[in-house]
Amino acid sequence: MTETELILAIKDGQETAFKELVELYQHRVYNTVLGIIQNRLEAEDICQEVFMEVYAGAGSFRGDAKVSTWIYRIASNKSLEFLRKNKAQKRFAFVRSLFGKNDELEVQPSHFEHPGVQLENKERAAVLFGAIEKLADNQRVAYSLHHLEGLSYQEIMEVMDLSKSSVESLLFRAKQNLRKLLKEFYEQDHE
Numbered sequence: 001m002t003e004t005e006l007i008l009a010i011k012d013g014q015e016t017a018f019k020e021l022v023e024l025y026q027h028r029v030y031n032t033v034l035g036i037i038q039n040r041l042e043a044e045d046i047c048q049e050v051f052m053e054v055y056a057g058a059g060s061f062r063g064d065a066k067v068s069t070w071i072y073r074i075a076s077n078k079s080l081e082f083l084r085k086n087k088a089q090k091r092f093a094f095v096r097s098l099f100g101k102n103d104e105l106e107v108q109p110s111h112f113e114h115p116g117v118q119l120e121n122k123e124r125a126a127v128l129f130g131a132i133e134k135l136a137d138n139q140r141v142a143y144s145l146h147h148l149e150g151l152s153y154q155e156i157m158e159v160m161d162l163s164k165s166s167v168e169s170l171l172f173r174a175k176q177n178l179r180k181l182l183k184e185f186y187e188q189d190h191e
Contacts (some may be wrong), residue, residue, distance in 0.1 A: 003067035010058040018058075022051055025068075028149065029075045035144035036079040038133055046082055050075045069158040072151070076141050076159055083137055131181035139174035146171060 001009065001020065009017030029050050034043040053074050061070060132140055138160070145151045145159060156167045 004063060007058050007061050007063075007067055010055060011061075018051075018055055021054070021067075025071055026051075028068075029071060032072060032075045032144065032149050033079050035132075035148040036076070036141055037082055038129055042082060046075075046078050050078050053078070065158050069155060072145065072149075072155070072159040073161070076145070080137055080141065127182065128178075131178050134181060135174055135177055139170050139177065142167060142170040143174040143178075 001017065003021070003024075006017045006021045006024075010021065026047065030043060030047050033046045033050070034040065037043055037046065050071070054071060057074075061067075065073075132143060135143060141160065142156055145156050146153075151159065153164060153167050153171075156162075157164055160167065162170075
């Protein structure tokens with residue numbers, strides 16, 4: 001079945017079609033979400049939310065975009081929602097701590113290891129993912145989609161609903177910011 005046929009079958013309530021779509025996209029969605037939020041447990045939860053939204057939204061899918069673009073958009077949006085919510089919770093916890101309460105929310109560690117990175121590159125990958133984590137949200141999404149998932153500029157334009165110049169600008173600024181963030185690491189590494 002083609003992806004469009006799968007969506008039509010899901011609209012008709014065929015669970016096997018949904019299972020096939022999940023099998024087709026689960027690794028790509030997980031890698032996309034993981035690249036953006038950098039937390040394995042949260043990524044698994046968000047992936048479930050993505051596929052629940054795909055299932056619920058299959059009836060309203062108009063076919064204006066490719067199925068893959070639609071799914072990447074949902075994954076990116078769910079990841080950004082998580083990041084915004086997480087930042088708001090951290091700010092709230094900080095404000096609460098100013099008033100003397102010690103029941104702060106847990107802050108996830110800054111050392112993130114992507115499961116697809118080979119052992120000899122784990123230190124560099126951890127530094128890179130730490131730098132990616134410091135990028136602005138839209139830069140992080142664009143960078144992750146392009147460099148981690150291999151999406152073209154055109155696909156990123158469709159996923160993020162941006163113009164080509166906006167995508168180019170996001171990727172350019174992401175690269176510039178990463179260069180600044182990683183400069184010290186690479187200077188030390190090559191001494």
